[in-house]
Amino acid sequence: EVQLVESGGGLVQPGGSLRLSCAASGFTFSSYWMSWVRQAPGKGLEWVANIKQDGSEKYYVDSVKGRFTISRDNAKNSLYLQMNSLRAEDTAVYYCAREVIAVAPDSAWFDPWGQGTLVTVSS
Amino acid sequence: SYVLTQPPSVSVAPGKTARITCGGNNIGSKSVHWYQQKPGQAPVLVIYYDSDRPSGIPERFSGSNSGNTATLTISRVEAGDEADYYCQVWDSSSDHFYVFGTGTKVTVL
Numbered sequence: 001e002v003q004l005v006e007s008g009g010g011l012v013q014p015g016g017s018l019r020l021s022c023a024a025s026g027f028t029f030s031s032y033w034m035s036w037v038r039q040a041p042g043k044g045l046e047w048v049a050n051i052k053q054d055g056s057e058k059y060y061v062d063s064v065k066g067r068f069t070i071s072r073d074n075a076k077n078s079l080y081l082q083m084n085s086l087r088a089e090d091t092a093v094y095y096c097a098r099e100v101i102a103v104a105p106d107s108a109w110f111d112p113w114g115q116g117t118l119v120t121v122s123s
Numbered sequence: 124s125y126v127l128t129q130p131p132s133v134s135v136a137p138g139k140t141a142r143i144t145c146g147g148n149n150i151g152s153k154s155v156h157w158y159q160q161k162p163g164q165a166p167v168l169v170i171y172y173d174s175d176r177p178s179g180i181p182e183r184f185s186g187s188n189s190g191n192t193a194t195l196t197i198s199r200v201e202a203g204d205e206a207d208y209y210c211q212v213w214d215s216s217s218d219h220f221y222v223f224g225t226g227t228k229v230t231v232l
Contacts, residue, residue: 035221045158045166045209047221059220095165102172107154108213108221111177113165
């Protein structure tokens, strides 16, 4: 069974740091692009960052550039999100998701998603 | 950046048909994917490539996409279909890459 399990969320003060982890199982982790997607309380979904299979390419939404770093360890089947200089607006459930990338026509979507981990930034 | 607009809510009686729209500029030229999210749960893919269903998703779920509107249709609605639904496109020209719709809450009366 394909499974993604996030951990590492919690309460952190503004300006603080937190590292999220995502443990993957049931598929060849090293063969997939992976993403982090977040959802603020009562709000919609927002893509945050993604990383190529070998870690050589990483992309971020503008609002987290310079503060968040995505990484992966294919030997451990794990995805990470290092979050620094956290702000109140970063408060959200953070989901790890496997990307499915298709050609003809070019497109991509997420399947599956982890259960999410809650990050609360508050003093 | 590319914007996808959905109605905030749709109400439907059991056994009837629910239609959820996703509006975007020339969205018919893109592939649209749909997710179902029940309260307290992670999103689940229900439609990809406009109209394809992943294994395990009932045939009651279908999709279409043309012009400036994509539509997710749920036929013979059941109480268990009550959830939030999000459309999504992949936009390689955007710094967001993955763009989600604003979300639609489906209420089964």
